[in-house]
Amino acid sequence: MIDPVLLRENPDVIRASQVARGSDPGLVDVALQADADRRSALAAFEELRAEQNVFSKKVGQAQGDEKKALLAEVAQLAARVKEANAAATAADEAYTDAARKIQNPIIEGIPSGGEDNFVTLREVGTVPTFDFEPKDHLELGESLGAIDMTRGTKVSGARFYFLRGIGARLELALMNLALDRALEAGFVPLITPTLVRPDIMQGTGFLGEHSDEIYYLPADDLYLTGTSEVALAGYHSDEIIDLTNGPLRYAGWSTCYRREAGSSGKDTRGIIRVHQFNKLEMFVYTTPEEAEAEHDRLVAWQEGMLQSLGLAYRVIDVAAGDLGSSAARKFDIEAWVPTQDAFRELTSTSNCTTYQSRRLETRYRTESGKTAPVATLNGTLATTRWLVAILETHQQADGSVIIPEALRPYLGGMSVITPVGA
């Protein structure tokens, strides 16, 4: 939800943001009008209500004929109050609807344009080269007895898989490494619910144009979350949180569910794009002033993980047109995937400024003691997809895979994975 004061006082900023995103700037004028309508309707109602309150008090004290007279007088007023109340409620809803359609104003200076207009901030690590024909992650995964796609499909359908043996262990090792890193950085670990109520899903901004990406259980009116961000954002909803000791940082682990409705035919091989995976997500509540600096810290923690795993990657500043509605700025880290001869997204970190917190009513006390919406940020610290880059990057000519040193303590010291039966 956008800041109504910004809307009123500086609509041009929001218009410009809408244009940069390739969205409709006309929504700003609709919202402005709705805001004006809403306030005048509210004023009209409140004036009538004040009048009625005075009358009611008199009625309560009056007796006999005087009371009868007052009642006759006030009956009509009551009807008008009711009408005005309904009008004010309707106007308020109209404003909320209009305001919700407007996306989070982007942070000035981010790239404009669409998916291909990102700016590469830096490339780190050496892109691996091979003196043999590298195998892709699925071929490796199958020969290592780590990924079983065939049976995943048999049991659950396309885009489902089993992680098995060393594959299952590798994933848990990765998650544990990420969790330890998060703990070092002061994050509070949380294992989150993966089914959430509609208002929470709505509040995080996921029920907009991408609602067909989300699994829904009509019998229970619950949504399956595609990321623990949803539950983490809802964690402090409707609360006034204490930020005097610094940001609240949470590391949420959960299984994530995505319908991948709009991506049929894309990334159909292996575990790059699947309906279900695991993820350790960082989520931060902080002041709006601190948000941009925190955003940089989140990227740094992500880079630390990728570097420890020996992956080559680049950090990109995502263009306005490719941002979700909640994000004011987003950095993706893409790791090199040898058999695709391309960088593929492994992490994403968004600065949602106060957009989510306004919807979810998460506030803090400023130094002056007033309440104000907090800023929220989120970012990936590890997901199942990372296995793709790890397996492919560290493969050897004989089909074995060297385990990055950072993961070895979580695998009983194991340093290499060899093909099953080899």
Added chain:
RNA sequence: GGAGACGUCGCAUAGUUCGGCCUAGUGCACCACCCUGCUAAGGUGGAGUCCUCGUAAGGGGACCGCGGGUUCAAAUCCCGCCGUCUCCGCCA
């Protein structure tokens, strides 16, 4: 799944019988000042959240889990939902 009890301004509670003296009282915690004087205590005052009008001072309105309804008037009556607790059943 069945039965019952409950949900009040940070926490704990009063208020719900019989709708209006509730602009929701009290205790604790909190803030300021005063008194006292020091491992105490006492006094006075203040203080919730949100919206809205106003340059301001200061007004107005909403909020008693949430949403409806009845009424001139709802914390209080009615309906639905959510949640908590207790007991029973079921499962582990």
